[in-house]
Amino acid sequence: MSHNHTPVQVTSRPPRLRAIGIGGLVVAVLVVGIGLGTRYHDHHELVQWTDAQLIPTVRLAPLSDPDKTHAITLPGHLEAWNSAPIHARVSGYLKNWYKDIGDKVKVGDVLATIDTPELDQQLEQAKAVLAKAQADANLANITSKRWQHLLSSDSVSKQEADEKSGEALAAQATVLAAKADVDRLSALETFKKIVAPFDGTVTARRTDVGDLIAANSESSPELFTVSDTTRMRLYVPVPEADAGGIKPGMKVTLNVPEFPGRTFDATLMGDADAINQTSGSLLAQFLAENHDGALKPGDYADVKLSLPTNPHMVSVPASALIFRAHGAQVAVLGPDGRAHLHDVHVGMDLGQTLQIDQGLAADDRVIENPPDSLMNGDKVRVDDADENAATQDVAAENAHEAAR
DSSP states (O other): OOOOOOOOOOOOOOHHHHHHHHHHHHHHHHHHHHHHHHHHHHHHHHHHHHHHHHSOEEEEOOOOOTTSOEEEEEEEEEEEEEEEEEOOSSOEEEEEEOOOTTOEEOTTOEEEEEEOHHHHHHHHHHHHHHHHHHHHHHHHHHHHHHHHHHHHTTSSOHHHHHHHHHHHHHHHHHHHHHHHHHHHHHHHHHTTEEEOSSSEEEEEEOOOTTOEEOTTOTTSOOSEEEEEEEEEEEEEEEEGGGGGGOOTTOEEEEEOTTSTTOOEEEEEEEEEEEEOTTTOEEEEEEEEEOTTOOSOTTOEEEEEEEEOOOTTOEEEEGGGEEEETTEEEEEEEOTTSBEEEEEOEEEEEOSSEEEEEESOOTTOOBEESOOTTOOTTOBOEEOHHHHHHHHHHHHHHHHHHHHO
16 A cells, blocks of 8 residues: 655745844844933933932122221210209299200300298398307407406406407307308309309200209209200210220211211210120210201211221121021031031121121131031032132132232
8 A cells, every 4th residue: 555645845935025024123123222222311311310409509608808897887876965954952932944945055044043932031040140149259359358458467367367268269160150151051042043054955944933942852853954965975885896996086977867868977085995794895985076966965876887807707698607406507618519517606796797706717618598408518519600700700809919
């Protein structure tokens, strides 16, 4: 038995289709590879961008010129060159007053008169006592002379003559005492007139006709106040940190609220030469001319002082200060591009600026408005505009130095 085998024909792919398949596979691999590479690149850039965003951008505080004077504005108050509250030296009733507040007076001008009937009667009584004492002394002298004459003829004893001489001396002493009492009351009589002690202006009148005047009473107010306002005394409490800048002949300027925009000049007269323990300040006294009467006693004044810069002080903006558990700190940009926190001591708070006397050097690059999250050693990036401005300032300073 024979078997017939039908041959199977195997058809092979044409070479062209094989090439297309291989090419498509290669293209797919390339597309996948490019996609993976692009994704990796994008991921890398995203990581770099994210890391860059974590680095805070900061601005540097402007550099201050250490050669400039340190100008500060302090409160002060003005007082008259001379000011005298005038009290009564005799008791009575106010008879008349002749000067009112605002009136200009000369030394010796009568401001008011006091009616003193009791004092007048005391003076008359003292005069009568003096007259009687003089009469008694005259009689005692005559008697003493007669007894001395009788003693020469041994008509009286020496003891009796000495007694009469003693009585004459006692009578003379009584005369002196009575005369002193008259002089005292006569001097008090002159105080019936209230007079101006110096040239000036009446700045207060606290009495009126008919008022009962009590002499030498601590509870009684003054009758008048006379002030010499042609010159003014300006008192300024200077902080202890700036007390060393107060020098003889120092000039200051001041402003008062009632004349906005107008500036007055004053010259240092002296200072207390002691620091007030309560306020921690040195009281300085200045002289301000006031010929036009613009300044008034009791005025509040803003006083501007130009003081030499303390070489140990570094001025920084108040916004650069950081308050943390360690105390006051300032962030400084180091040469490594990282922030370094310095513990500082504020010597003086001037509001918008601070005077640092410990912890900073004059050439430190202080970071203004540091982020709250900034830590010591953190890398920071300086704002481009700020960096360019700093570069221009340095270039300008170098050019200035070269020109010099």
